[in-house]
Amino acid sequence: MKNLTLAASLLALSAFTPPSLPVADTSAPVLANDPNTTSEVPQDNKLVIYQLLPRLFGNKVALNKPYGTILENGCGKFNDINDLALTKIKELGVSHMWYTGVLEHATMTSYPAAGLPADDADVVKGRAGSPYAVKDYYDVDPDLAVNPKNRLEEFEALVKRTHAHGLKVIIDFIPNHVARSYHSDAKPAGVVDLGAQDDKTKSFAPNNNFYYLPGQHFVVPAGYNPLGALKGPGEDGKYNEFPAKATGNDVFSAAPKLDDWFETVKLNYGVDYQNGRATHFDPVPDTWKKMRDILVYWAQKDVDGFRCDVAEMVPVEFWAYVIPEVKKVKPGIIFIGEAYNPKEYNTYLTKGHFDFLYDKVGLYDGLRRLMRQEGTTDDITHVWKEESNGFSSHMLRFLENHDEQRIASKEFATNPRRAIPAMTVAATLASGPVMLYMGQEVGEPAAGAAGFNTGDGRTTIFDYWSVPEHQKWMNHGKFDGGKLSPEQKQLRDFYARLLSLAGSSEAIRKGRFYELQDANNLGKEYDQRKLYTFLRYSKGQQVLVVVNFSDTKTYHPTVLIPDNVLQTIGLDPQRIYAYHDLLNGGEARNSLNLTLEPLSATVLEIKPR
The missing domain is CATH 2.60.40.1180 (Golgi alpha-mannosidase II)
Incomplete structure (x- = not known):
């Protein structure tokens, strides 16, 4: 999840400290002070990550009606990611599966038999809802279960099935904000819900979980009409929240704007934003402890890693505390941070203990310009030189994800073959992870307006929808590419050859770099x-x-x-x-x-x- 004004919301972070890097192949020589190379010690193994939304991945319905319900447009299930699907994905050279949108989030769909009512449409984006507006950190999305009452068991079976194929499991951790309707009905015995013991008379208190605007009622943004002429549950322009809480993108107003993250509320990590951003980290804030417990809960469900949403909007001191705590429970677990401020990468890797960070403001942006025939290869040189002081091998490289436009879309590069040189660089430039987004390998263009998503070159994460080119590969569950064109088959074959090579070649997995x-x-x-x-x-x-x-x-x-x-x-x-x-x-x-x-x-x- 991204915010166009994210830079203005980043917390003041500590100064640079030299990174501590893992020991890898140090036997290869390096020319001292050579401007064409880096002396960084690479990672020992290279992660190849496949990102998919279960909601979209297994959906076989092709209607794609704007604002369609789950019954009209369909929805993929955990069970659709079956043994055959995992076998075919692993053939791409994949080592890790990032299952996006697993946690239960606010939605317009109800499940009365499971005791799960629909959320108020005035604070939900899209009929399906944003996967980044979590309603219960201890539960999973009932949309993704064949039997919503058994949704957690079906997710646990997916984890076991994934591991049986030699693949590891990554899920999202969304630490900065939750849905306005947050309430955990699946929390373990003895767990106190977020906000349950807050002092709501204070705008800030070190052990409050939320920030409040005492005496003020929350106001739905003027002009928000989530379903157009259609009406959803509770869609009346009102939402009962008193006192109002601060909005997820650091907006301390009872009346957030339409382009704010108004469907979410900001979590309090001990930073008093309205009083000079004074910090209260000693004793350890209550929110830190609750988040540690949530991460440990999923680690004990055998999850192998977390992709941490807008990691820089949470103080680095929290990460410095929580990541070692979770690794005590599961030492091999990995943490990937969604990050956009290159000046602070070293801080989040060293002080914050992240394993990897996004390389969006850097390699992605440079490769995007090249794919659009707008940039030059100087962009690549600039990136590796900037990152050669210690963190290149800790950067996650990608050309697509759920936040970015599809390469094949008219808003990006139109021709999916423009990814061939760019993806080769992304996969082989360094020993850090590389990621592929579901449908990228067959040239999905994300055409059409889905509902809340208005058709901007991105595959919607808010609506019940399908991914047409991916469906051609899925071929009604055969996962054999039977409906792909010859050009699409060639493109997918390229991705399979490249990613398999990236994960198996000794020089690419853990070697050094020379331009x-x-x-x-x-x-x-x-x-x-x-x-x-x-x-x-x-x-x-x-x-x-x-x-x-x-x-x-x-x-x-x-x-x-x-x-x-x-x-x-x-x-x-x-x-x-x-x-x-x-x-x-x-x-x-x-x-x-x-x-x-x-x-x-x-x-x-x-x-x-």
């Missing part, structure tokens, strides 16, 4: 603006990556690897080498006289002849 742009900028037919070349190397493997971002021009460069660089990566300049294309296959080549078609990528392993 070859400077060495080739004067070479014949080497357009440094459109071509990008670099090495990944470890003790046991040396790999050359070359990509062409141009969507019109074929290049025929002779790529140069200087003798001193060969020595750096552990090769003898006096020997003769062959070059094996690990990405595209074919016969080994005896030279680096390359033909680079438009929107192409090659990954060459360098081996003695």
